């Protein structure tokens with residue numbers, strides 16, 4: 435599809451530790467710790483947990499020099515790139531850079547005199563690390579808001595980004611990542627489209643303050659998904675009011691549903707209807723839990739009836755569907771086994787093991803959580 439804006443394949447590649455953001459690289463999943471950064475053990479523990487569920491870049495906040503001084507030790511103990519979040523204080527930024535962080539999130543318009551900005555930029559250049567400029571709909575610049583008004587929020591955010599980018603470009607600094615986050619999905623989308631018409635800097639995409647539980651998940655999926663679907667966005671972060679592990683899992687589901695990244699088993703299950711012959715919702719939940727840690731690109735279907743199940747899920751590598759007091763196992767739409775409903779789950783899991791072996795993923799079998807059976 436022809437688009438008149440710069441898509442992720444053409445953004446400027448920017449190194450963040452061992453990863454490269456932009457330039458057609460994968461859309462990386464980012465998250466942020468909820469611990470006090472100066473509590474090194476708690477912070478490292480949370481980063482390790484986040485990495486296990488798929489976090490690829492981690493951001494921590496450094497609110498004071500004491501926190502910034504812990505970053506070297508934190509970085510030593512983790513495996514993924516470390517980003518630091520700085521507000522206003524350029525000396526904290528300098529300490530964080532000295533400690534070896536992989537990226538700094540700071541707004542050059544917020545740290546005071548030109549000398550201070552120059553000092554931060556010089557330090558980033560020396561360490562060859564990028565700066566993320568973060569524009570947030572919740573803290574707009576007053577003069578711009580006055581100029582464009584409440585119906586011109588996207589324009590205010592863009593103009594703000596332009597100001598900050600110009601400060602860096604004037605200092606011949608171009609390893610820039612930009613975020614343009616808002617809690618309104620459509621304004622955030624509009625802002626990203628406007629930005630990508632003008633700049634080739636990679637974009638870190640998120641819907642900020644997305645809210646709790648179901649509403650937060652839907653808002654994040656619609657907002658982030660609608661931007662990614664345009665070909666825009668190089669990293670993502672989900673900001674629901676929830677456990678950060680959940681945020682990372684949601685981020686992965688967004689990427690998987692757009693087929694941008696692959697992770698884990700894809701479960702296909704029907705919504706159930708009057709034809710359903712088994713406890714499909716219970717069965718699907720169990721299968722999902724049992725396979726949650728199996729990182730292999732197979733499709734597993736859990737369907738309610740034999741009339742439509744095998745056909746509707748014919749693209750699944752393996753599936754199960756319900757019949758009268760029995761269940762049917764099928765592969766690529768073809769029935770391979772008819773079993774008693776009471777034995778359905780263990781036999782189905784055994785068949786999934788066989789599929790993993792056939793497809794060369796024997797090493798993933800150990801991650802099947804059989805204890806749930």
Ligand code: SF4
Pocket residue numbers: 704705706707708709710711737738739740741742743746
């Ligand atoms: S697969 Fe069968 S039970 Fe499930 S929704 Fe379709 S017709 Fe209904």
